[in-house]
Amino acid sequence: MTDRVLTIGGPPGSGKSTAGRAVAVELGREFVSAGELFRAEARRRGVTLLELSKLAEADPSIDRTLDDEMIRRANPSRLLDGRVTGPLLRRRGIPTQYVIVTAREQVRYDRLAGRDGGVVDDVARQTAQREASEHDRYHRYYGIDLAAEHPDLLIDSSELSPGEVVRRIVAFAAPPGRA
Numbered sequence: 001m002t003d004r005v006l007t008i009g010g011p012p013g014s015g016k017s018t019a020g021r022a023v024a025v026e027l028g029r030e031f032v033s034a035g036e037l038f039r040a041e042a043r044r045r046g047v048t049l050l051e052l053s054k055l056a057e058a059d060p061s062i063d064r065t066l067d068d069e070m071i072r073r074a075n076p077s078r079l080l081d082g083r084v085t086g087p088l089l090r091r092r093g094i095p096t097q098y099v100i101v102t103a104r105e106q107v108r109y110d111r112l113a114g115r116d117g118g119v120v121d122d123v124a125r126q127t128a129q130r131e132a133s134e135h136d137r138y139h140r141y142y143g144i145d146l147a148a149e150h151p152d153l154l155i156d157s158s159e160l161s162p163g164e165v166v167r168r169i170v171a172f173a174a175p176p177g178r179a
Helices: 016-027 034-045 049-058 060-072 085-091 105-116 120-142 162-173
Strands: 005-009 030-033 078-081 096-102 153-156
Touching: 005 016, 005 085, 016 030, 016 078, 016 096, 016 162, 030 034, 034 049, 034 060, 034 078, 049 060, 049 120, 060 085, 060 120, 078 085, 085 096, 085 120, 096 162, 105 120, 153 162
Parallel strands: 005 078, 005 096, 030 078, 096 153
Antiparallel strands: none
16 A cells, blocks of 8 residues: 555546546555545435535535545545545645546547436536636635646546546556556
C-alpha cells in the first residue's frame, strides 16, 4: 500500500465512479464517492441534483460539509471519488495520487442517459448546468479551477472499455511489483 491517497476526479459520465469502484476492489481499498454523498443529500432534502446544486450556490455549507467529510476520510486505505477532492487534498498538503477520467461530452451524455434514464438532450442541458454551477462554486469557495489543475494521470475513456480504464489506473497506482 502506498502512503498517498488515491483520488479520481472527472466530469459526470466520464466513467470515474465505475472505474473507481473496480480499482478499489483490485487494490484492496475502500471506495468513497462524493457524488454518492451528494446524491444522498439530494434525496434527504427531496430535491434533484440540479436543484441541490442551485441551493449550494447560495449556501456554501452544503459543499463545505461534503468536502470536509471527504477530507476527513482521506486515508491511503481508501480511494476517494470526487471532482474537487484531489485538488482540495493537495492544498491541505495531504500526499495524493490525483487521477482524472474524462470523455467527450456526447459520450458522457449518452452514458448518463443510459444510466439514469431520460432524453439525451435533457441530460446534456442538466449536466451542463450542474457543471457550470460546480465550476462557479469551486472557484468561489476554494479558488479552484478544475480546468487548470494538473493530474498525475489523465485518461480519456471515450474509446476505452471500463476494464482498460481500470487497468491503466491500477498500473499507475499500484505499488511496484503489484501492477
